[in-house]
Amino acid sequence: MFSNDELKYLHRCIELATEALEAGDEPFGSVLVAANGTVLAEDRNRVASGDRTRHPEFELARWAAVNMTPRERAAATVFTSGEHCPMCAAAHGWVGLGRIVYVSSSEQLVTWLTELGVPAPPVRPLPIQEIVPGLVVEGPVPDLTEQVHNLHRRFYGIHRVNSTT
Numbered sequence: 001m002f003s004n005d006e007l008k009y010l011h012r013c014i015e016l017a018t019e020a021l022e023a024g025d026e027p028f029g030s031v032l033v034a035a036n037g038t039v040l041a042e043d044r045n046r047v048a049s050g051d052r053t054r055h056p057e058f059e060l061a062r063w064a065a066v067n068m069t070p071r072e073r074a075a076a077t078v079f080t081s082g083e084h085c086p087m088c089a090a091a092h093g094w095v096g097l098g099r100i101v102y103v104s105s106s107e108q109l110v111t112w113l114t115e116l117g118v119p120a121p122p123v124r125p126l127p128i129q130e131i132v133p134g135l136v137v138e139g140p141v142p143d144l145t146e147q148v149h150n151l152h153r154r155f156y157g158i159h160r161v162n163s164t165t
């Protein structure tokens, strides 16, 4: 399991997810960390522009492909507020990035969205390891999960208010 030293990266992911929420985007945030603990890149969800592929994990995979050697990528860790979707897991696998640590799982997200009455997404949620076999994946992190759950509650609370006005 990940170390307490690494909790700060997950807290940063939740901060980025909160920033996304406050900017009108879905609440997801991710951080790319080198083997020595240096934060190399971070991003948040940016789908409000209309491009539904603007997930932070996809952006980090592209950033890694441009800026890191294959060896550096394999030794890096991606921390993220929510488990990678199949698109992002595939991008992560194609560029050869290393370990993933997520706060909440796709399975948890599906449960939450169902409870909130959100229609099913067009892409089926699957565990990362069904897309990238053999990858080291850690999560969910129970101590932080409720914070992410709350961000999704807030997002769909706002969304509902907007859609009825």
Ligand SMILES: [Zn+2]
Residues within 6 Å of the ligand: 055, 057, 058, 084, 085, 086, 087, 088, 089
């Ligand atoms: Zn994604």
